[in-house]
Amino acid sequence: MISTSSKYAIKGVLFLAMHSSEAKKIMVKDICTPINVPQAYLAKLLQELSRQKIISSTRGPKGGFYLSDENRSQPLIKIVHAIDGQRRMNACVLSLKTCDENRPCPLHKLVSPAKKQFIKSLKEKTIENLANNIANGISFLPL
Amino acid sequence: MISTSSKYAIKGVLFLAMHSSEAKKIMVKDICTPINVPQAYLAKLLQELSRQKIISSTRGPKGGFYLSDENRSQPLIKIVHAIDGQRRMNACVLSLKTCDENRPCPLHKLVSPAKKQFIKSLKEKTIENLANNIANGISFLPL
């Protein structure tokens, strides 16, 4: 449903949301350990997100990754779409060509409401929203 | 969330539910084409399910796979547990070690209700239930 890459990307972005700012950029090597993701892998993912303008970065000394205010206001789903593409999330559980109400697979009715709800959440909740939850002890990031 | 193998297995079992009986066994080569799954792959999966007594089989001429009445009354989740193991389905979306309410990851609240609901359906609905839906044109199997 959601790839390991996306999971890592989300972890990384949420970490940035909590600890970085335009004034305080963070290097991958300082992100990977606390969120428990291999450094080179995370680097690749953050680079991709940066290319897609979902997060921000600058290189050189004092450089690193960070989140602008605009970045923070983006919905979570942007991350997973950037990494997994648009299709994966919307695909049929049984991998039928099309997943729609007209010609539903046997599992469609079981899974569709649940999945719609999840996708809705991903579209509604912003990076900032989730970061706030962590900050407030409502949810937890590492490990 | 649910592996390709499980998808194939479910397709195969549902096909058996619709077309087989103790008196009418079906060979893999007659199942794989209509449900669009590679023959050798499907064979392996059905063999595994047979070993785990989730479906039935006999070899030799007039042999093949089939579903007994007892087989039909089993919940869907048995198939996915047999193929994917117990863990996969219950794992945290972000792959944290434990997924529980006490120390939820940032996505837990977004995905947990949806997933619980889906798992519940898989536990409640029997193979027969879904087969009936197909028979009644409520859902569709092939492709």
Add this chain to the structure above:
DNA sequence: TCTTTAATATGACAAATATCATATAATTCC
């Protein structure tokens, strides 16, 4: 302008998953 620092780009490598192939064992029918 030169050195250092960090992201970027590219591609090699490893592991997991999915797919295919072959030999063996059990059942039926003659």
Add this chain to the structure above:
DNA sequence: GGAATTATATGATATTTGTCATATTAAAGA
């Protein structure tokens, strides 16, 4: 009992996904 048939067992290959390594490019500061 022997030939044909079909599941079973086992393992090889291919593809995808995840991981690692290296060289390049841009920014900062002296």
